[in-house]
Amino acid sequence: MQYENISADMKQEGEGARAVPLAGHVGFDSMPDQLVNKSVNHGFCFNILCVGETGLGKSTLMDTLFNTKFEGEPTQHNQPGVQLKSNTYELQESNVRLKLTVVNTVGFGDQINKEDSYKSIVEFIDTQFEAYLQEELKIKRTLHSYHDTRIHACLYFIAPTGHSLKSLDLVTMKKLDSKVNIIPIIAKSDAISKSELTKFKIKITSELVSNGVQIYQFPTDDETVAEINATMNGHLPFAVVGSTEEVKIGNKMVKARQYPWGTVQVENENHCDFVKLREMLIRVNMEDLREQTHTRHYELYRRCKLEEMGFKDTDPDCKPFSLQETYEAKRNEFMGELQKKEEEMRQMFVQRVKEKEAELKEAEKELHEKFDRLKKLHQDEKKKLEDKKKSLDDELNGFKQKKTAAELLQSQAQQAGGSTTLKRDKERKK
């Protein structure tokens, strides 16, 4: 869908555009028609999110609004968390094709602890924004044929207690009001009497205001619809009744709910605000809801996302960045980061290697020291041995000398003794 570049109020003479008169019929007054024809050929798309507790008639209301039977079974109350189920349908009315996506919150309000109930809803909405943003940022993109899944309207179903909003309602709406156009409606309003209803609506409105919840206001800047929109704004929140069953009233078949005490006619404006809702949501402001989603909610998301990623519009000197500069700067930063990481890892390894080398060197040194010690011990032992050997040799020598001397003496003595003996023998013989 072509979103005409959201130009400033063109009525002002910006940038020196001077008004000139025309001397005849030029024909550019067909431009709106040209634009419309293109849009019709392209087809439209609209995405509604229904938030509300199980059993408030969300699916029935959708069926009633769009005069058809959408898919789905009624959900049970035992869902563990809040899930969002989305279904897309192709509808056609006269020559207008509409791709309608209805998203339902399944299990909303059923848990004992509802603190995180809103989270999956916010996440879902953000995911659609993100998808669009990603497409918008692609180098080769096809925006004009992109199927827009962003939520254009959020119908918030309020339980018909007749008293006030539940805290879950306030918390959820507060979380959603900056992300989506919220249209609060009082569901199953045939359970409330007229007087109670007025009080209920006032209470709800004041609670919303005092809690700073921004709900969608029907636009009053275009004269053609300003009046009706302003009036309708005063009827918010719409008290609706949905029904796909038909009852014969008079000679017509109308959508209604039949009770023993009477029949609630859905399209009777005295009975409920269904017609007002349909009028506002579909017939008058559908396009505005789409526009607001794109120019306000999406832009906010986009701005936050880009700021988060560190994008700025101006550099420190307050000069505007061009897109190229921005991307290049980001890229350089990114590359620098990667390189730094690589360096760090390398350094770490170098460090480890150094440490290990030192360790091993220590071990080597110890080993050598050990063996040096052993060697020394060995040397000592050897020396001792040498000494012992020497002393033994000395002894041996001494002994030998002694022996030799003694033997010499002996032989001398023998010789002498022999001669003495000889002398004696000689004397005897005489």
Added chain:
Amino acid sequence: MRPLNLEGYVGFANLPNQVYRKSVKRGFEFTLMVVGESGLGKSTLINSLFLTDLYSKDYPGPSLRIKKTVQVEQSKVLVKEGGVQLTLTIVDTPGFGDAVDNSNCWQPVINYIDSKCEDFLNAESRVNRRLMPDNRVHCCLYFIAPSGHGLKPLDIEFMKRLHDKVNVIPLIAKADTLTPEECQLFKKQIMKEIQEHKIKIYEFPDTEDDEDNKLIRKIKERMPLAVVGSNVVIEVNGKKVRGRQYPWGVAEVENGEHCDFTVLRNMLIRTHMQDLKDVTNNVHYENYRSKKLAAVTCNGGVDISKTKNQMTRSPLAQMEEERREHVMKMKKMETEMEQVFEMKVKEKKQKLKDSEAELERRHEQMKKNLEAQYKELEEKRRHYEEEKSNWEAQQRILEQQKLDASKTMEKNKKKGKIF
């Protein structure tokens, strides 16, 4: 997606009206560029198209100013009709093709178109973006001199360089100098040359409506449109018409038999203005943008096999992908380095072990050696001790004998006389 039947009137058939309403409130913009040599009647044609005096005494047109080089000048006017407001920007290119050497005279034009795309790209890419005026050139009317022969080299060169940057609509200027037959031949020749040179001029899109398609085909047959413009209103047969007065008659601007002006006007303004903008936005601008962004992400060095993948992503997603790749690369590097490290440590440890074993062995050897020597010594000592004690025993016996002998002698001496 399921098509569903509606069982009653819902009301979204009113959507087109809502769109209509909003578009009127917003107003419209259109930028038209005219290119051609001086004197081809560009300003006059603009005035005739928009039934206004765009260039007047207070705002003189470029044709009355003498230019030495090619200028690109824009005039912005606000016109209103039937409740619809249009901001019209006319971009003129005085000096185009007027010099003796016209090489690169298209460059200022290209620069202008690119700079408008650049402006839009920057505005679109801002973090805080709101007012995005669309000043991009939506259509370029190229004026061909009515020579009757064919395109000039400058015409071909210009159109080739600009056909993928802007919607080019070639026009035969001052068509009142050609007879219908000459005009026909001229048109045929021009279209032939355009096809030969593969110039992509603006194409009318086919619609779903057969009637419209018939009309479109008729227009296509008359391309390039031969136009006549006039600032002067003349009375012909009681009617006031815009035309050029000649001694031999009046060439009427809005007469379909005289020229294709009405076809041009209807096509340009009444039926295809929006399409020209759409093609500019969806084709020419996207072309510019993707080229610009590809240059930024691929940093010049383009690897064709990678480029295809990168094109489908935003530069940021591209960086994410690169980051992921880098993480994997780092992991791989880490494991490799780890492996090498472990291996080296193992080696060194093994060496240390071996060296330790060697030293142990040597030490053992020396110990054994020493022990052997000790044993030897022990042996030797034992021997010696044995010998010594034997000898000493012997000596004691001898001593004893000696003692005994001397004792006996003493006894004998005492006993008798020793003879």
